[in-house]
Amino acid sequence: MTSRFTYNGKTYLPNGAGQLPGAGLYLDAATNAWYCIQSDRSIVQDQVIGFSDGARVFDTSGAMRTGFYRDKNNRLFYTNANGLVPTIGLNLIGNQWSNVTWGYFLSTDEAVWFSDGARVFDTNGALRVGYYKTPDGKLYYSNGAGIVPSGGLQVLDGSWKYIQDDYSLATNTAVKFSDGARVFDSNGAMRTGTFTSSNGKLYVTNANGVIPTVAGLHNLGNGWYFVKWDYSVAKDEAFWFADGARVFQNNGHMATNFYRAQNGKYYYAQPTGIIPQGGLRMINNAWRYIQPDYSLAINGAVSFADGVRVFNNDGVMLVNTFYQAPNQKLYYVKADGLTNKPGLFYVGSLWYSQKSGDYSLAKNELVWLSDGLRYFGATGAMQFGLQSVGSDYYYFGNDGLADSGWITVNGNQYYFDPTTYKMQNPQQVKILGIDVSKFQGPIDWNAVKASGVQFVIIRVLGSTNAGPYIDQYFHTYMQGALNAGLQVGAYIYSYGTTYDYMNLEVSTALTALNAYKNSFTYPVYIDYEDPLNWNKNLTKDQHTDLIRYGMNLLAQNGYLPGFYTYYNAANTYINAQQLIDEGYEFWVAHYGASSNPWPNAGMWQYTSSGKVPGINGKVDMNYSHRDYSKINRSVTVYDVNSGKQVTAKVKDLVPQMVQNEVGSGLGLSGNDKQKLYKAQAVAARSYLEYYLGIGQVPSVGLQAPSSEVMMSSNIVSHLGVYYNGSIINAAYGSCSGPYTNSAANMGWGNYAYLTTVESPYDYIMTGAQQFYPKVNTIGTDTMRKNIIKMVGQAQFNLYANDMSRWITSVNKDAYGNISSAVVCGVTISGGKFYENCWGLYGVNLNSWKYNGNGTWTFSTNGNGHGVGMSQYGAAAYIKKGQDWRWVLNHYYPNTSIL
Numbered sequence: 032m033t034s035r036f037t038y039n040g041k042t043y044l045p046n047g048a049g050q051l052p053g054a055g056l057y058l059d060a061a062t063n064a065w066y067c068i069q070s071d072r073s074i075v076q077d078q079v080i081g082f083s084d085g086a087r088v089f090d091t092s093g094a095m096r097t098g099f100y101r102d103k104n105n106r107l108f109y110t111n112a113n114g115l116v117p118t119i120g121l122n123l124i125g126n127q128w129s130n131v132t133w134g135y136f137l138s139t140d141e142a143v144w145f146s147d148g149a150r151v152f153d154t155n156g157a158l159r160v161g162y163y164k165t166p167d168g169k170l171y172y173s174n175g176a177g178i179v180p181s182g183g184l185q186v187l188d189g190s191w192k193y194i195q196d197d198y199s200l201a202t203n204t205a206v207k208f209s210d211g212a213r214v215f216d217s218n219g220a221m222r223t224g225t226f227t228s229s230n231g232k233l234y235v236t237n238a239n240g241v242i243p244t245v246a247g248l249h250n251l252g253n254g255w256y257f258v259k260w261d262y263s264v265a266k267d268e269a270f271w272f273a274d275g276a277r278v279f280q281n282n283g284h285m286a287t288n289f290y291r292a293q294n295g296k297y298y299y300a301q302p303t304g305i306i307p308q309g310g311l312r313m314i315n316n317a318w319r320y321i322q323p324d325y326s327l328a329i330n331g332a333v334s335f336a337d338g339v340r341v342f343n344n345d346g347v348m349l350v351n352t353f354y355q356a357p358n359q360k361l362y363y364v365k366a367d368g369l370t371n372k373p374g375l376f377y378v379g380s381l382w383y384s385q386k387s388g389d390y391s392l393a394k395n396e397l398v399w400l401s402d403g404l405r406y407f408g409a410t411g412a413m414q415f416g417l418q419s420v421g422s423d424y425y426y427f428g429n430d431g432l433a434d435s436g437w438i439t440v441n442g443n444q445y446y447f448d449p450t451t452y453k454m455q456n457p458q459q460v461k462i463l464g465i466d467v468s469k470f471q472g473p474i475d476w477n478a479v480k481a482s483g484v485q486f487v488i489i490r491v492l493g494s495t496n497a498g499p500y501i502d503q504y505f506h507t508y509m510q511g512a513l514n515a516g517l518q519v520g521a522y523i524y525s526y527g528t529t530y531d532y533m534n535l536e537v538s539t540a541l542t543a544l545n546a547y548k549n550s551f552t553y554p555v556y557i558d559y560e561d562p563l564n565w566n567k568n569l570t571k572d573q574h575t576d577l578i579r580y581g582m583n584l585l586a587q588n589g590y591l592p593g594f595y596t597y598y599n600a601a602n603t604y605i606n607a608q609q610l611i612d613e614g615y616e617f618w619v620a621h622y623g624a625s626s627n628p629w630p631n632a633g634m635w636q637y638t639s640s641g642k643v644p645g646i647n648g649k650v651d652m653n654y655s656h657r658d659y660s661k662i663n664r665s666v667t668v669y670d671v672n673s674g675k676q677v678t679a680k681v682k683d684l685v686p687q688m689v690q691n692e693v694g695s696g697l698g699l700s701g702n703d704k705q706k707l708y709k710a711q712a713v714a715a716r717s718y719l720e721y722y723l724g725i726g727q728v729p730s731v732g733l734q735a736p737s738s739e740v741m742m743s744s745n746i747v748s749h750l751g752v753y754y755n756g757s758i759i760n761a762a763y764g765s766c767s768g769p770y771t772n773s774a775a776n777m778g779w780g781n782y783a784y785l786t787t788v789e790s791p792y793d794y795i796m797t798g799a800q801q802f803y804p805k806v807n808t809i810g811t812d813t814m815r816k817n818i819i820k821m822v823g824q825a826q827f828n829l830y831a832n833d834m835s836r837w838i839t840s841v842n843k844d845a846y847g848n849i850s851s852a853v854v855c856g857v858t859i860s861g862g863k864f865y866e867n868c869w870g871l872y873g874v875n876l877n878s879w880k881y882n883g884n885g886t887w888t889f890s891t892n893g894n895g896h897g898v899g900m901s902q903y904g905a906a907a908y909i910k911k912g913q914d915w916r917w918v919l920n921h922y923y924p925n926t927s928i929l
Contacts, residue, residue, distance in 0.1 A: 042073060043072060046059075046060075054068050074089075097112055099156075117131050127157035130152055138156065139152055140154055142179055149178070160174070182194045182198070192215065193215060200215070212242040212243075212244050233283050266281050266283050278290060297344075329342055329344055329346050330343065332389065332391070383413065384398050403433060408924045410924050424454035463483055469503050479646065492524060492539060506546075513547075518659070520552065520554050520555060525558055564604075588741075595619075616634075617634075618633065637652055662748055685744050686748075691733055695798075697798055712743060712747050714752065714899075718761045762785060762900070763901075765802075766901050766902065766903035770790060771788050771789075771848075772861075773898065777862030785923070788922060793893065799893075809868070809887045810886055814837065814870075818854055822857045829855065836855070840853040873893035875892040
């Protein structure tokens with residue numbers, strides 16, 4: 032054997048003749064490296080060995096090292112060209128001074144004592160001059176000769192520093208001296224006054240930098256502090272003393288009133304600094320509860336012997352009110368200050384569910400009670416009728432219990448599972464249709480129409496290896512179907528597994544689609560079903576994003592977009608429900624089902640073997656569960672921007688309304704901006720349909736939409752907000768106070784979905800900040816005109832000469848919104864007051880006063896009537912992570928998006 036081998040854990044190195052060299056230094060001809068052979072003929076590895084002429088270092092392979100070498104224990108060695116370690120002590124190695132230790136390795140990242148003083152060596156073993164920080168954070172200082180000054184407190188570079196027993200400087204810590212403690216910063220400099228170390232500890236010293244060394248309460252010149260045992264002062268925490276507990280603020284000062292710590296805890300201390308004893312206490316004319324940790328109970332419920340009490344953000348015990356905490360939990364307390372026992376209870380005419388556990392009310396959640404399943408909405412009130420919960424739908428009867436089986440609501444039929452109560456197949460509409468391509472050949476469209484078929488989806492585009500092409504029958508089919516009175520849609524048979532190819536397919540299709548742009552009633556679908564698509568090793572998310580990309584291109588060009596695939600593919604290869612939740616239309620193929628297999632799919636292809644008069648052979652048959660003609664009908668609106676009536680299709684008006692309302696994005700960007708556009712589009716379409724439905728010409732603002740607004744609006748323009756199966760009066764406005772206003776305050780009537788809801792973040796949006804608060808003074812002439820509009824000329828004349836009696840009361844509801852006012856002796860609604868008071872920006876009132884000089888000053892929050900969806904509030908919620916569906920359900924409680 033002539034190569035190295037290992038036996039019993041030892042390594043051997045035979046020479047060229049296969050013999051093991053004898054003990055001593057051995058030059059291996061094969062590697063041209065020196066090795067140390069031990070008496071048992073094995074080689075030395077990762078060790079330092081002493082020889083008669085000096086020590087040598089051998090690495091893990093056994094080879095003798097020259098120069099610098101760091102072993103497996105991170106020790107740094109140096110040997111000369113002959114492999115010898117320099118003498119122990121201070122040595123000049125190259126151009127650096129280094130210290131060779133008794134272990135033959137160099138001193139690194141440490142200070143070493145010599146007869147003339149200590150010296151500091153860095154990671155490379157070099158002697159340092161000046162400041163040096165080791166990897167473990169120790170800071171050293173040495174003079175120009177490399178000597179560390181003698182230990183103790185001394186002036187270095189113009190500041191006092193303290194050299195410790197290990198020769199390092201004290202940093203980010205306090206050190207005790209005979210006259211008191213001193214604190215040193217991260218550079219080792221002694222600090223005076225207030226100082227926060229890098230680990231967050233707070234120190235307070237006098238002008239000389241001295242801290243008291245006795246732990247306890249100390250007056251340090253500008254207030255009382257608690258000096259702790261490590262010489263830092265307490266901050267944002269409470270401590271018990273012999274005479275009671277005290278709390279110390281973030282700046283260390285002892286609190287002498289209410290104080291909210293940065294960790295959210297809220298405290299109260301008397302002027303003496305003493306926190307009252309724990310328990311329920313009357314503090315500043317309100318009952319508050321001092322907890323065992325000396326903080327006040329806030330934003331939640333506390334159990335007492337006689338029941339549960341709720342405390343708000345200021346620690347005040349609540350009485351006879353609802354309260355929504357910052358964490359969105361909702362509470363109700365009775366007139367006696369106690370919550371109800373767990374279970375159902377009613378306030379006024381509304382039912383609520385008191386939970387056990389945290390004592391909050393059920394809110395936006397399904398609750399199983401002893402008698403069945405109930406749903407409690409955003410306001411906590413029990414809901415009735417058709418309700419959307421997440422992506423599912425339920426129906427709750429007049430008793431509030433979930434119903435099952437077939438149920439007809441507002442003329443539409445739904446089926447609800449008897450076990451889960453979820454809607455299984457939303458059969459609110461069932462319209463018969465077909466889809467065709469060139470493979471059907473010539474078609475007698477009049478015969479098709481006479482057979483009962485009401486719509487047709489026509490293939491506009493297919494693909495070959497040469498690329499996409501327009502279906503040869505597309506134009507013929509379109510003209511024939513339209514002439515026969517059929518409603519039409521189209522589909523693109525897609526091989527779009529790259530963004531470039533999807534773009535090519537859609538742009539090619541548009542060259543044919545645009546000739547009939549105003550003729551489409553049904554969506555234009557991306558048909559994504561071909562097995563070749565699934566063989567491209569794309570993820571589910573990638574397939575989904577490609578389909579979304581294609582649909583967005585269609586939406587940007589003014590088409591209602593959708594996607595088609597078969598049921599198994601929708602579950603396996605695509606995030607179909609995600610796309611539906613985003614607002615896109617889904618056309619699902621499933622031939623083994625007896626009803627629509629996907630509850631939220633707008634259209635179901637139920638067979639590929641249908642027979643229809645006028646078509647030779649088999650044809651795909653479909654049921655549409657949406658009446659798309661609603662958004663394609665022409666209606667008349669009044670455009671407040673042009674001052675003229677405009678007649679156009681609903682789907683064309685909605686993007687113009689969105690552009691006018693929130694086209695700037697209100698400070699949002701990217702996907703967040705699209706979510707805002709979607710929320711506004713669904714609200715705008717609902718508002719439009721509501722007023723058209725009661726025979727009025729809606730007043731709206733119209734502006735030419737951007738491509739982004741067009742895209743987002745067209746994705747969701749088929750959707751509406753419904754209450755008990757009917758489209759709602761989806762009022763909306765710029766921004767509200769912390770709580771939206773109610774329709775009742777405005778004198779519009781009682782709408783269960785236009786009630787007060789929380790809108791706490793409007794003010795964070797840049798465009799809305801000018802209205803928080805908005806202070807405005809109204810002069811005599813303007814106010815005179817306002818009041819005459821409110822009460823009429825005759826009533827005004829009775830008070831004309833006494834301006835102090837023009838307005839004698841402006842009343843607010845529990846949420847700060849104007850509910851009524853007394854004007855010239857007449858009580859009018861909050862809405863009548865606001866709508867006729869030019870110069871009053873919002874209805875959420877902070878204060879008002881008559882100035883005595885013929886002027887009135889109002890301070891309000893928000894801009895507009897504040898009823899329904901706050902647009903800036905919606906933007907803020909979206910910015911904080913909420914989805915557009917959530918926003919609509921929040922601002923229009925008790926509703927469903929269908």
